[in-house]
Amino acid sequence: MAGISFPGVGSGLQVSEIVTAIVNAEKVPYQNRVTQKQAEFTTDISAVGSLKSALQEVNTSLEALGDADNYQQRTASGRDDFIGIDTTKDAVVGNYSIQVDALASSHKLMSGAIDSSTPVGEGTMTIEVDGDSFDVAATATTTLSELRDLINDNAANDSVVATIITDGSDQHLVLNSKNTGVSSEIKITVDDIDGNDTDGTGLSQLAYDALAATPVLNMTEVDQALDAQITIDGNVTVSSSTNEFKDVIDGVTISARKVHDIAGGDDLSKATISEDNSNIATGINAFIESFNALVDLSNQLGKSEDGAVGALAGDSMLRNVMSKIRSQFTTDFETGVSSSGKTTHSMLAEFGVRTERSGHLSLDSDTLNDVIESDPDRVQNFFVGTDTSTGFVESMDELLEFYTQSDGLIDRRIEGNNNQISKLEKDVEAFNVKMDALEARLYAQYNSMDTLVAQLNSTGSYISQQLDNMPGVVKDS
Template sequence: MAGISFPGVGSGLQVSEIVTAIVNAEKVPYQNRVTQKQAEFTTDISAIGSLKSALQEVNTSLEALGDADNYQQRTASGRDDFIGISSTKDAAVGNYSIEVDALASSHKLMSGAIDSSTPVGEGTMTIEIDGDSFDVVASATTTLSELRDLINDDAANDSVVATIITDGTDQHLVLNSKETGVSSEIKITVDDIDGNDTDGTGLSQLAYDALAATPVLNMTEVDKALDAQITIDGNVTVTSSTNDFKDAIDGVTITAKKVHDIAGGDDLSKATISEDNSNIATGINAFIESFNALVDLSDQLGKSEDGAVGALAGDSMLRNVMSKIRSQFTTDFETGVSSSGKTTYSMLAELGVRTERSGHLSLDSDTLDDLIDNDPNKIQNFFVGTDTATGFVESTEELLEFYTQSDGLIDRRIEGNNTQISKLEKDVEAFNVKMDALEARLYAQYNSMDTLVAQLNNTGSYITQQLDNMPGVVKDS
């Protein structure tokens, strides 16, 4: 506080030092208590926040184990120059021989030579592929390049691409179907202004219908519209409008890339579909790693020995959440139905996950591998659950989210700590106002006392002087 900072004029007392000492006698202990409380709340927020993060990591690590698609997957091998192969988990395990007999191709037509500046002919051209058609109208002045643009720009055209090949002053119109397969064959009919729709003059020179009773072949077929064909295991012939064969073998997609020449010495392609359960061990190890990290953090936060006390030593929330998670490890979860029709149950340890003396988890790979080889459904049902029961993952996730979700136990505790910190800050403001008032009051009191002492000193000096001046008064020597 700004005020008198010099010794008392009348009393000689160190007023500032006295007032400061009295104020500090109240202020310092209070400040120490507040600082300690703020530190406790801040430390708790940090500690409980790190616990939340570790719990969320455990929750995240369970996601893969809770996804049924990650179990009993299939691996397809046998890719070579002739085929590509992929599979879903629905594919049957087995070995197959595959011969590529033909590749799919699109239909390609080319017109004869037409002068680039000469109108192609007036009339209407109808282009049809697999039952879908669109019309292009050519005027008396439409050139071949303009006809190309009319074809490509037509809003109804989603089946054919028109291009021009130029040879000197002559041009050739090329039509190519966008799709492959026999069904992509192009049919072109014309309504020629000259009344003859199939001759080789005017717009009719672009007519093409190989399937008509009387074929019209005024354009040249460059590439036939062909289906792809493969033979599986030497007996089953399968065709496809594309080079992809989906579910010719259940759950398997075969892509034809090159035709086999068996007579020329090509070997048949060999495809193998095998079961892949590597995701199971990967998922369990990820869970174990995240849980062990949680155990390490819990030990650190809850430590109360050797003179080093953790931030959450003796904390009921830390103790409860760890206890509840561990109880999941000894809970039976439904895993299937026995041959006698009874529901079967298993605990985590039966899958090879062990709890060590330290509280950490470890994996007995031999136990897990044996179960994967003999009963992968049991593992899937344990983690994912069945139609009638919740699995380990969902049950544990619900437990963890009770603590970690927005407005969960941890968030409410952090919010409570922040509320207490805000209250302390307001209390400090009020206390500082109180101390300012005390300081002002003390200065007023001591200054008043000092003034009174000065007045008394002046009065004493005056009386002494008057006595000294009285007749007959003898001063002490």
């Protein structure tokens, strides 16, 4: 704007009000149009964003139905103080009696009493468990506690743990195998400096080999290395190096916890393996819930009656996505092969999923349970697919991702709206510059006019004064 001026001083006109009115005559309609456009773009971004979220919820709800591991699961009962049971979907349905005859245990040896400050003996000790061995070298000054550390810190030792039990000034070396079972038995051979490796003096006092032709038992066996053993249905006896029996019954893992004392009145454990398909109804209900929420949102966004208009009323994208989703409900998907060798197909409604007049879905549980009971493979194949065809879930996933993926149709639309908003912001900046120039120009023109009028008024006053002072001029009283 021009420098300091006093608009209207010469002319008496309200120059500021006139200039403001002229500028606003152009600015206000433009600002109203821009504000309306920005609101339209922002509303569309919010609307399609909420639509995307609802579609993603539908897609997420289908994940469980698309996982083959969630079908035809097994439920095991009969866990008690004696056994634990875990199953996979490969478990054979049936009832079993199980008796725990023995628990697996690790091998444990203890040395005789050795003075804590006395060297244990010079030589090399070889410790072997289940075919794996490592050597420990003892010097002439190695004490029992130092020997313990040499055993535990040996990089090749992955089979035994050495500890010390102290009794006054005497110590006992205790070796415990890390694993259980008969194969965990500890063998200790000694290359003693005195040349006698089994006489129980020096380092040979720690020798132990119960399986040698002439057994060497210079350490005491505290716990015997034993396999676990169970008997199934009174006829099949099975052993394990651990207390876990995997796939002794197909798809079942039995954990032995406590030995049965049948003579003492303990009852045999009873295990029951049954089929569990409850997760199918749970998955379908989750899908129905998310789809019904999508229907409610679609009705809200697309509403165009009773004087209320939704943000996406008449929008082709909203109509198309809802139409395509509903078309999946009436699409045939491969479900197996009939007894005559023909490929069979099914639609969603055959599993109890109904479309209500409102457009919402509901589940007829009786229909679903009947199909599951008669042919669970049919249900799984419909949702998951077969080796030769896609299922309902994968087909829906492909459809929904076209709209919801990071570079999908909805994101491209949101990006377009944001670009339009950015363009409007730049246009507003340019328009404001234009309005500033117009305002400055108008003030300059009105100031010039005001100055001219002031000059004319001054000249008029001067002429009038001169005329009044001319000789012979008579004034009217």
